[in-house]
Structure formats: structure tokens, C-alpha cells
Amino acid sequence: MSLLSRELLLTRRLAGSWVFALVFFALFASICAIALGGSRAVMAPIAPALLWIALILSVLLATGGSWQASLPDGYLEQLRLSGRSFAGFALSKALAMALTIIVPLLIAAFPVAIAFGQSAQAALGLTLSLVLGSPAILAYALLAGAATLRLSQGGMVIILISLPFLVPTLMFGLSFSQAYERYGFNADGLALMGVSLISVAAAIPAVAAILQATMEDG
């Protein structure tokens, strides 16, 4: 719990870093709308795909580098010396990122979906699919970020590592959101939740193992 409040405090002190992801998300959506000519007839069918890609890129860019600061400021070293588990740190970082970066993005997704010509029901389904899929996106973003902790130019490698792992999330997410308007909550939603849970269960211990390796072998 103290780990979590430290993370939240850090994010708050970094004047408005959480806004960057939100602005990127809105900017990406606007650029897509401009590129597509702003016609709702064109945008509406591909809006779910665009918003999914926008969310994935926003989360990767905003959270991928979130481990970087804890190396030079000695926090990881202290954690290693204190003998506390890296898993707790990884989990609290994930929770803090979910609260400060993911939640605002998810709140913004609904109005953006409406602006892209989705009906209220379709926009709700789309937002719901993003909510269910976001744990997986965050988990792999943090995993790729931890893997590139020692690299000065990690950004490209983060995307290279995490995107292939996000293929199932993307597929289930989009089919859930497309079926939602007609069928409500469907089996694809369960599959999406399953993929999200597996991703978190695989990625968080992997993050802890990578942080430990970075402190021991790095």
C-alpha cells in the first residue's frame, strides 16, 4: 500500500504527465479523422479499429518508459537491498499506471467514439471492450518497458516486443465491440477478459523477474 501511494505521489508530482497520454489519444484520433476527410460514413465502420490502435499506442508510449526513473534514483537498488519482492513493486506500478493513465483514456474513449459516428450503444460496447482489454495492454507495455530498462533508446524496442503479444487482445476486443451493439455482452467479452487475465498473470511475474535480473546481472 505504501508502494502504491508512493507511485501515485510520483505521478502527481510529475506535473501533469498523465495528461500527455490523453492529449496523444485525442491528437491521434483527430489526425485519423482529418486524414479520412471527416466523413462519418467513412469513419463509423473503422472507428473501433482506430480507437483500439490509438489506445494501444497511447498506453505503450505513456507507460513503457515508466521504469526508467527508478534506476538512476536508486529505488530499485534499495528495493533489492531491503529484500522486498519486486513483484509487489511491479504490481503497485501497474495499479498506479492504471489509475493515472488508463482510466482517463477510457473516460475519453466514449465521447471520441461518438464523434466518430458511433451510436450510443456501439460507443458503449467499444468503451467496454477497451476497459476489458486495457489490463493486457498495460501488462505488456510494462513488460516491454522493464525489458528495455538498460537501453537508452528503448522506445522502438518496446513497441517491437509488445505489439505481437497484443494480437489476441486486439482481435477479441474488436469482435466483442462489434457484436455488442446487436447481442449485448457476449462470449467474446469473456474471451477478452480471459486473455487480459492471462496477460496480467504472465507479465507481472515476468516484470519482477526482469527487474531482479537487471539489478543482479546488469
Place this chain on the structure above:
Amino acid sequence: MINWLSNPKRFERFAGTAVPICGWLALVLIVTGFYFGLYASPEAQGFGQGVRIMYVHVPSAWVAMAGYSAIAVMSFISFIWRHPLADRVAYNCALPGTVFTALALITGSLWGSQSWMTWWVWDGRNTSTLVLLFIYLGYIAIWSSMDNKKLAARIAGILAMVGAINLPIIKFSVDWWDDVMHQKASILTTESSNFPLSMLLPLMLMFFGVSFFFAWVVLRAVLRDIAIKRKDSAAKINAPATATLTRMEP
């Protein structure tokens, strides 16, 4: 078996005999496979001469997946027992694995251009093989972007294990996505019942030939790594003084 091989000396002795055996077997099997595949087998109904691509395509796809499985298993061994030899095997599987994945995609595309009249379709198999290619590339990217190879081995191994958890999910989701989005039950139905022996023979020859070729490439690379490592440590022991002197000169 693994425990016995984990000693580099014993591994060298084993690989020293295995490398020429794998190499010659691969050569003989692939050459005879080519002979039967290109001359001594019939063209398949509905595929024409294009079916001969299969004798390269199917073994490549098999080795692509077997290579990643080898990486995952070796990463697991390295993660648990911290054995550097397992890391070397995993690392040296990556490049040939990538090449065979690319080869499977390219030959598949060529074959598709003949039998499906299109170079590429986003069907389940194509898509999951493409994702596998990207996973291979990400794995290689970690190795090549890190100077500290000990750390790179550790991290690449952990990512390879996460990838191994993911691959079946990707496979499943892609197949299912294919069904839902595309609604084409089968483009390609080779009824296994009338798969004639004259075609099965070259396929099997190529299958084993390519597998032995893969083993040959990997074992040779591991032997080379052991030799380099030994040379480096020998150089360190023999000439530390000169090394420091030359560095201090300017």
C-alpha cells in the same frame, strides 16, 4: 540427457560427432528430397506443378515452430539452472528460425499466387505465422540491442517464455478471428486420405532433411561460440600486462 550435455566439454564432444552426421544427413536427404519432389512425383489435382512448393513450404513452417519451441525450452532451462550453454543454444536458434519463418511465408505466398490466385490472404495460418516472425524479430532485437550479454540472455529468455505462453493463444485467437471475420471454412482441403505415397515420400525426406539442416546450423554456431569464449578467456589469462600497457600508451 540435458544434464549430461550441460558440461561444455561433453557438449563439444557430442556436437563434434553430431555436426558432421547432421550435415551429411541433411545434404543427402534434401538432395534426394529434391529429386523425388521435382521429378519423381506427380502433380496434384487442382494444384498443378505448383504443388512442388509444398516440399519446401511445409518443412520450413515446421522448423519455424520447432525453432521457437527450442528457444522457449532452452530459455526455461537457462532460467532455472542459469546455464550459459542453454542461452547459446536458444540464441543460435533465433536467426535460422527467423529465416525459416520468412521462407515459409514467402513460399506460401508463391504457392498461393498459383493456387489461390492471390499473393496474400489474411487467413489464420498466414496471420499467425506473420506474428511468429515478429516475435522472433523482437527476441533478436533484445539480444542485439544490449551490450551486457548476460543480462540480454536473462531478459530475452523471460520474454521467450512469455511468448511461448502467448503463441497458443495467438494461434487460437487468429483461427477464431479468421472464422468470424472471413467465414470461409476451407480454402485448402488436401484430403489426407488420398495423399499418395509418391508425394508423401519427398515431403518426409525434405521434412527430416530440413530438420537436420537446422540442427547442423545451430550446433555449429554453438561450437563456434564455445571456441570464441575459450579463446577470449585464454587471451585474458596469457596477456593481461600487454593489454593494459597498450591501453595506457596514448
